[in-house]
Structures are given as C-alpha cells and as structure tokens.
C-alpha cells in the first residue's frame with residue numbers, strides 16, 4: 001500500500017485512529033447487524049491498518065482488530081457458549097494477482113501440488129452447530145471466535161437447521177460451521193410484509209385522525225439481506241407478545257443454511273474437505289451445490305471470473321469466492337494466524353452496495369406527465385460507474401424506504417442493473433435530516449398533480465399540452481432513433497428548444513412548431529446541457545455556495561451575435577448557474593433545420609412514432625403504415641378495423657382514437673402537414689391491400705447497402721417494399737439483387753461471392769420504379 005509513514009509516531013497515531021474506528025464499525029455490525037459504513041469502506045480501513053502493522057510490526061498488538069475474529073459480545077441476552085474449537089475469519093484478496101501470490105505461497109508451504117476447493121462466499125453470518133449422538137446440542141454465533149452467543153433457544157423456529165442427523169456413522173461429538181443467509185425471494189417476502197404492516201399502521205393512524213404527513217414510517221423496508229438475517233437470528237423470545245412471536249417465527253422460518261467447514265471433530269474418516277461435505281450431506285446436513293475442486297490455479301481463476309459474471313444466478317448473495325486447500329492433512333501443516341487459516345483465502349468481488357449522502361429528493365416529470373421522485377446523492381462510485389441519482393418511483397416508495405434528506409443511504413448497483421436506494425443508516429442521523437413530502441404541484445409548470453388513474457398512488461401532471469417537461473420529453477422522443485432519428489435533436493437540443501422563457505410558463509417551442517423553425521430563430525437559443533457527468537464539488541460563481549453539480553445544473557449559453565452576456569441576476573432568475581460562454585455554432589442550427597427538412601419525407605411509420613401517441617412504438621407504427629398507407633386512412637378507420645390489424649390490437653386502437661379526439665393533437669398534424677411533412681407512403685395501394693400484390697418487384701428479395709445516392713437507408717427499404725419487393729437485411733442465396741453504394745462492406749463481398757447481381761444507385765432507382773426487366777432494356 002502506498003504512502004505509509006516513515007516515522008513510528010505518525011504511524012502509531014494513524015493506526016490508533018483506524019483501530020478505534022474499525023472497532024466501532026465491527027461492534028455495531030456484529031452486535032446489531034448494522035453497517036455504519038459499506039463493507040468496501042470497512043475493508044479499506046482494515047487493509048490500511050494491516051499495511052501499517054506490516055511496516056511497524058510492534059503496532060500489531062494482540063488487541064488490534066487485525067488479530068481478532070468478529071467482535072467481543074455485546075449481549076442481546078443469550079447465554080454465552082465457548083466453541084470447542086475456535087471459529088476463524090478469512091484473509092481477503094481483491095485482485096487475481098494477489099490471489100495467485102497467495103496460492104503460490106500456500107503451495108510452497110505445502111511442499112507439494114495441492115487441490116483447490118473453490119466455493120462461493122455466502123454473504124450471510126457464521127454459525128457453529130454442535131451435534132452429540134446425532135442430536136443438535138448447541139447453535140452458536142461466531143462471537144469473537146472463542147465465545148459466541150448460544151442461540152439454541154431459537155432453533156425450533158429455524159427449520160433450516162437439522163435437529164437430528166440422518167443415517168449413521170457420525171462421531172459422538174462434532175462441530176460444523178456454516179453460513180446462515182436469506183434467499184432473495186425470502187428477503188423480498190419480508191419486505192412485502194413490512195409494506196403490509198406499514199399500510200395497516202397508516203390506515204389505523206388515519207382512522208385516528210392523524211394528518212397524512214405526520215404518520216411516521218414504523219415498518220421501514222429492510223435494506224440488506226445479510227444484516228436482516230443477522231437481526232433475525234439474534235431476536236429474543238422473552239417478553240414478546242403473541243403477534244410479535246408470530247413475526248419472529250416468520251423471520252426465522254425464512255433463514256437458509258449451508259455448511260462450509262468443521263470445528264472440533266476427532267479424526268474425520270476422510271482425507272479432504274470436499275469429502276467432508278459428502279459425509280455431511282449424507283447425514284442430512286445442508287451443503288452448497290456450487291463447490292468445485294480444481295488441480296490448477298488457472299482453473300480457479302477461471303471459476304472466479306465465471307462466477308463473478310453470474311453473481312446473481314444463485315440462491316444467495318455472494319461477496320466473493322473462498323478458495324481452500326482441499327487436503328485436511330495440509331490444513332494442520334499450514335496452520336492459522338490468530339484470525340484466519342493459512343489454507344484458505346477469500347477473493348472479494350467489487351462491492352455492489354455503497355454508502356453515500358442523500359442530498360435532496362426532487363421530482364422529474366416524464367414525457368407522459370408521470371411525476372417521479374428521484375434521489376440526488378453525493379456522487380459515488382459503484383460497479384465501475386459514478387452514480388448520483390436514483391429513481392424513487394413514487395411517494396409511497398420514499399415512505400417505505402424511510403429515507404430523510406441528509407441521511408446516509410445504502411445504494412445498490414448490481415452489474416448493469418439500475419441503481420437503487422435500499423434504505424438509510426438511521427444510526428448515523430444527527431437530527432439535521434428532514435422529511436420529504438411529495439409536492440402538490442408540477443415542479444415545471446405548477447399545475448396541481450393528479451393520480452395517474454383513479455385511486456392510483458402514482459401522480460402525473462395533467463398539463464400535457466404545455467408542461468415544459470412533457471413537451472421536452474416529446475420533442476426529444478421525436479429526434480430519437482426509433483422515431484425520426486435526428487442526431488442533432490437529442491436531449492440537449494430538445495431542452496434548449498422547449499425551455500420556457502420564464503419559469504412556469506409554456507415552452508418557447510412545442511412539437512407543433514418544430515418543422516417551422518428557421519436558422520435565424522434557432523441561433524439565439526440557449527442550450528442547457530443536462531445529464532453531464534459531474535465531479536468534485538465546485539463553488540458556484542453566482543451564489544458562492546459549494547455545490548456538487550447534479551445534472552440540470554451545468555449550463556451552456558448562446559447569445560444572439562452582438563448581444564451582451566446576461567447579468568448574474570438575470571442568470572439566477574433563469575435558474576442558470578454557470579456561464580460557459582460557448583456560442584452554439586450556427587452550423588448546428590443549420591444542421592437541425594436541414595435534418596428536419598429531410599425528416600419530412602421519412603417513412604410513414606417514423607412519422608407515426610413521432611406523434612407520441614401512447615403505445616404506438618415502431619412495431620405498431622410499422623403495422624399501421626403497412627396496412628393503411630396514410631395517416632388519413634388510419635384516422636378514417638373504425639376501432640374494429642384498427643384493432644384487427646396484426647400488431648395493433650384493441651389497446652392501441654383505443655389509444656389512437658383517444659389521441660385524435662384532442663384538439664391540440666390534431667393541430668400538430670395540421671401544422672406538420674402545412675410544413676410539408678408527408679403523412680402517406682407514396683404508391684401505397686390503400687388500406688388493407690398488401691403492397692406486394694402486383695408491384696414491379698413482386699416475389700423479389702433485394703438488399704440495399706452502403707449509401708445510395710437519392711435514398712436514405714430507410715427510404716431505399718421503403719421503395720423496395722412499396723414496389724412489392726422484400727427488403728432483406730442480409731445477403732443469402734435467396735437474394736435476387738444487391739444495391740450497393742459507397743461504404744458497402746461485407747454484404748457487397750458476399751454478393752460477389754455468391755454471384756448475385758450488384759446494382760449501383762442509378763440502376764436501383766430504375767429497378768424500384770420500373771422493375772427488373774427495365775435494367776437490361
């Protein structure tokens with residue numbers, strides 16, 4: 001580890017501070033099942049302390065946390081029990097290099113080739129079970145490794161722990177060690193139970209006349225399966241009412257167990273740990289089905305990588321891989337430190353859970369008006385990306401999670417999964433946190449929010465026509481790939497075009513006016529850069545306050561040529577925090593206008609998708625365009641006619657009919673049509689008549705590739721379809737023609753290999769208009 005102090009006193013001061021902190025974390029973790037910091041932060045402190053102690057061995061006194069297992073007992077009231085043989089922890093490595101180094105050392109110490117037993121590291125809590133004459137005698141938590149809590153009184157509630165062994169041949173007395181954990185579905189069920197209890201509690205409080213906002217979160221969601229399992233196991237039966245006992249029984253009943261080691265056991269009749277597992281299983285004790293034995297370190301490395309990719313495909317949370325020397329004889333030879341065996345190591349995967357500060361809860365308004373609260377957090381790195389926002393879905397979810405603004409929250413991001421706030425670390429509250437309430441009005445246009453539908457908890461802004469957020473969302477959608485596919489019309493431009501000149505007023509431009517925009521109008525528009533990655537806190541030049549830049553705050557402004565910049569007051573009034581003084585190149589404006597011009601004649605289905613009609617995405621739009629050939633024909637169709645088109649159906653039919661009922665929707669169509677947007681497929685024979693009935697390309701399959709002069713990519717395909725041909729995307733023996741322009745790649749070479757006739761753009765134009773016979777004419 002880097003930057004280890006060179007003088008002893010500095011190192012000692014740091015080590016003492018670390019030890020004190022670690023002690024506090026572990027006491028809370030082991031005794032209360034509460035993580036004051038994330039495991040990753042804990043591990044960083046722990047390894048720093050280990051490094052200091054390596055540099056100055058005299059620091060590594062017996063009472064250093066690095067020399068201990070778990071934490072001294074802070075009793076929940078259980079009797080203490082001394083393990084017949086000590087329970088150890090494991091040493092950790094975090095990289096494959098560190099693992100290889102450990103394996104080489106272990107192999108050298110063993111003095112011969114070893115077999116590697118590779119297991120999933122279960123993220124649960126350790127337990128020791130002692131059996132005498134085939135009957136469970138005690139169940140004990142790990143405690144400090146020597147003495148744990150005797151939780152045998154709870155055993156009757158934990159069906160996962162066998163009371164009696166099956167078969168025969170077991171020793172008179174022996175200890176086995178394992179991990180108690182909650183399977184994801186059980187964890188989820190416990191949280192559903194919390195939701196139900198909270199709902200009942202809220203109903204009861206309402207009945208008593210308590211104001212909605214004053215009802216506290218009595219049954220918050222459990223944030224983390226491991227800590228919930230730990231909390232479950234350490235519940236006491238004493239002084240519990242009958243309903244409380246029922247809840248306790250439910251929590252304990254959901255625990256699972258896998259055994260992964262042994263304690264006191266005189267002369268086991270086998271020579272390896274993997275064989276021990278076989279014996280245990282034979283006696284009806286649960287062992288993991290995921291363990292593997294390998295002869296080479298390379299195979300172990302591959303196992304580590306593979307399991308890491310499938311971390312969520314097993315029935316429990318895993319935080320790493322445990323690699324053990326399989327031969328029991330070598331366990332004795334390699335021995336253990338005061339904390340961990342030398343014959344095993346834990347390879348830890350990157351953390352999926354981190355802690356961060358919840359700075360604010362805001363409400364975003366989507367394209368359809370849905371109001372979604374989202375968390376704004378101090379940026380934190382998790383699973384390879386920096387996260388600073390997470391959706392909170394609706395006000396009930398915020399309540400259920402029991403988070404307050406200012407809380408330290410647990411954030412989870414598993415692989416590619418969307419980041420989620422799991423809950424707050426309530427123990428870290430200092431009284432400055434404040435509760436959040438769902439606003440009554442839309443944050444963008446101040447219209448009162450309403451339930452999505454009767455009785456719904458989700459709220460929406462009903463001002464679909466001119467709420468800036470909704471218009472912005474729709475305009476952005478128009479530019480998206482599945483709609484008009486206009487690259488310059490992305491999030492930034494959509495925001496710039498639709499921003500209101502004064503907050504809470506209608507946007508400058510709505511989608512109805514999109515095709516009327518001119519370069520002169522566009523150039524002076526301010527471009528607000530949203531969603532940019534942000535870094536360290538910065539001092540706001542306007543307000544002087546320190547802000548961690550969240551999206552929506554970084555702003556780029558453009559000015560009409562020759563205009564002075566805005567004064568700070570004006571900037572503040574517009575919610576603009578930083579002035580980059582970057583002018584929007586007028587090329588961008590010119591490009592947008594020309595792209596919009598081209599878009600006017602894009603295939604009908606794209607135009608249909610751009611209208612932002614509920615449920616009408618590319619698939620339904622293609623079906624509508626193919627069948628009806630024009631927007632007028634769609635509009636003229638009855639509900640039945642619409643619904644019976646394959647790929648459309650009743651829901652979309654209703655949605656279409658509803659859409660045309662609205663005046664401002666029809667106005668969009670009118671203004672677009674007036675601006676030259678083409679609402680029909682040229683040459684389409686009319687509703688219901690398949691285009692390929694008698695076109696000049698009937699029965700022919702054509703592939704268009706590269707850039708064909710006079711056609712967009714889609715345009716070329718539409719032309720083939722309109723002429724009754726089949727537009728294929730890959731070249732095969734069934735292909736009749738390949739139309740290739742500059743940039744054509746493998747499709748062209750494949751056509752040449754297969755001897756398929758290749759056409760240039762001019763020949764293609766002849767083909768689609770006059771048919772194949774005209775090519776040679």
Ligand SMILES: NC(=O)c1ccc[n+]([C@@H]2O[C@H](COP(=O)([O-])OP(=O)(O)OC[C@H]3O[C@@H](n4cnc5c(N)ncnc54)[C@H](O)[C@@H]3O)[C@@H](O)[C@H]2O)c1
Pocket residue numbers: 025026029030034035036037038039040042043069070088089090092119120121122123124125126127178179260261322346
């Ligand atoms: N967040 C916090 O505040 C906090 C505080 C203390 C500890 N911790 C976490 O706990 C860790 C230290 O705890 P620890 O001493 O229990 O070590 P550990 O969890 O890193 O590893 C040792 C334990 O792994 C368990 N284990 C799971 N699967 C196993 C398998 N297949 N074979 C063998 N053992 C298996 C055993 O119970 C064993 O005791 C830290 O690295 C940190 O992640 C966090």
